[in-house]
């Protein structure tokens with residue numbers, strides 16, 4: 001399963017100063033936003049490692065929006081990303097004063113040498129983050145909040161940023177952690193055109209030469225700009241402005257991981273949103289409050305399966321797996337696309353998928369559909385001419401007839417047959433007994449799949465293949 005890096009809050013030295021505190025390996029990392037005369041900083045504030053800070057010139061009146069540990073397979077490569085917005089006080093009226101940023105440090109950093117960066121990070125780098133319509137001027141530069149979903153031990157995952165523009169309009173952009181990692185590892189440094197002496201600056205190492213430290217001190221920004229996956233902000237069909245966001249990774253019945261975003265709005269609503277590579281889909285929308293104040297805070301309790309939602313006046317709790325709202329038919333349950341829920345055939349109910357529970361009868365064979373227009377035919381071998389053969393999709397009672405039969409009951413693309421993705425089972429009924437003959441899971445190209453079962457096949461290859469492994 002996924003995890004959300006903890007971001008607990010302790011009291012900052014100034015009451016109005018927004019701070020983010022992240023404990024990691026017995027150390028505490030703190031990001032203090034700029035307020036009044038205080039410039040703002042990223043520090044290691046507690047722990048057995050050397051206590052380090054950012055140089056003042058590295059951050060321009062930062063307001064922090066989030067922080068997350070980015071795990072790595074080797075511990076010494078572990079990093080922390082800090083998300084913030086910089087504000088240029090001296091920007092002209094016709095200039096955008098805000099810039100969204102990702103800053104990163106390595107947790108093994110022990111600072112520089114006596115002459116340079118003695119008490120400062122030697123691995124700090126920052127990058128510009130864009131969120132807006134492609135390369136147009138229509139950009140959202142003020143990052144209000146950032147949440148990260150990563151695997152436990154890998155530098156992979158997704159970052160969601162909540163942004164606003166000068167008119168207070170809000171959008172959500174999604175970023176790939178791999179993209180960000182690649183930019184920090186490979187990009188040129190802004191304003192620095194000479195070659196590096198030896199290793200690249202900003203990388204983890206035991207001894208730093210003074211030239212490298214000088215480069216880090218004066219050129220902390222990388223040239224590459226971080227752009228969202230899918231280029232544009234998520235297409236959310238709502239007129240409300242988003243005030244808070246949390247995210248969860250869900251392992252669904254079909255064994256795939258899905259990202260669910262919970263977005264609180266200025267009208268006191270919560271949108272439950274499914275985000276996949278292909279699309280953004282609003283699973284459900286809640287109006288939880290008596291007074292329509294903005295949602296100010298949300299928290300997920302994964303253990304108990306609850307979402308807490310707070311406004312200035314009230315706090316409400318709702319189940320993450322709210323499956324009863326999807327009616328009493330398999331069709332409604334599946335069409336909800338809620339990955340927390342599945343159809344229980346025996347009880348004929350839309351139920352929350354219990355951890356480790358397996359709703360599947362057998363493991364379906366995986367078929368990767370390349371491109372959106374590929375025509376897929378699924379073969380089911382006919383063993384008995386006394387039985388009736390039918391196809392079912394996603395455990396639904398809805399049946400699909402054989403397209404043509406003979407030695408095979410073939411399911412193909414006909415009207416009302418959604419042969420795009422999902423689990424398809426061929427069922428044979430004889431003397432009142434119903435058995436599953438074969439099942440396939442169609443996966444769209446680009447999805448994560450278990451490589452061992454993956455196959456990309458046309459009709460003839462598929463029929464040939466199926467005869468090979470079924471007889």
Ligand SMILES: *[C@@H]1O[C@H](CO)[C@@H](O)[C@H](O)[C@H]1NC(C)=O
Nearest residue numbers: 060087088089090091092095
């Ligand atoms: C802030 O804006 C002014 C006016 O455009 C510019 O001269 C200055 O370089 C900017 N500061 C930074 C740190 O980008």
Ligand SMILES: *[C@@H]1O[C@H](CO)[C@@H](O)[C@H](O)[C@H]1NC(C)=O
Nearest residue numbers: 369370371372373374375413
């Ligand atoms: C996919 O099919 C549609 C409609 O049949 C067609 O307009 C489109 O050009 C096709 N796309 C590709 C990539 O073949």
